Amino acid sequence: MSQEAQTQEPTKLAIFDFSRTICGNEGVYDGLVDQVKTLRENGWQVAIASLAPLQEMKDEMQKIPAEPGKSMYDLFHPIIGQEALKAINAGKADKTSRETAREIILATGASRSHTVVVGDAFTELLLAKNNGLKYLHAGWDDRNKDGLRCVCFEGSDIDISEVDVEMAQSIPCVSQISDRLEAVLEPQLEKDNDPELDR
Helix, strand or coil, X not given: CCHHHHHCCCEEEEEXXXXXXXXXXXXXXXXXXXXXXXXXXXXXXXXXXXXXXHHHXXXXXXXXXXXXXXXXXXXXHHHHHHHHCCECCCCCCHHXXXXXXXXXXXXXXXXXXXXXXEECCHHHHHHHHHHCCEEEEECCCHHHCCCXXXXXXXXXXXXXXXXXXXXXXXXXXXXXXXXXXXXXXXXXXXXXXXXXXXX
């Protein structure tokens, strides 16, 4: 094995919430585009998970300019391929959640221990829990200023203690996400204990 192969850094993957984070909050678009570019420059792969149907996601993403001649869809789409860019329903189907997460992770060459789900709602938290992934709770809006006690989690039966949660409160839009993701992975960069996902 060459020295280059031995020192190659593992692929890091951020799975972002799509439907409300992008389509539901005015002014988030530009910040997310900048963050995705920064993440890619820092060696991250980026994927999207959403409850929205694929065509709906594609239509919305194609409306959002990312860079000259390219839309948000162009920015995300080549990362995981059209086949892996599926709608998920982690809240109702663990099997769907696991299959989608495995497909995305394998398509990007990442591993479970180097994958972080980024979101602010019950669905993303479940996606992380169902797949044993790290979760970055990003405070996209004022609802989340009290941390996990936001509207999305009230009355839910999920056991927060079962999820590896890294809080990032009061983050304006998606600024600072890149730095926070690095902090989330830092303690586990050498750990990878899910051969099923990583095969």
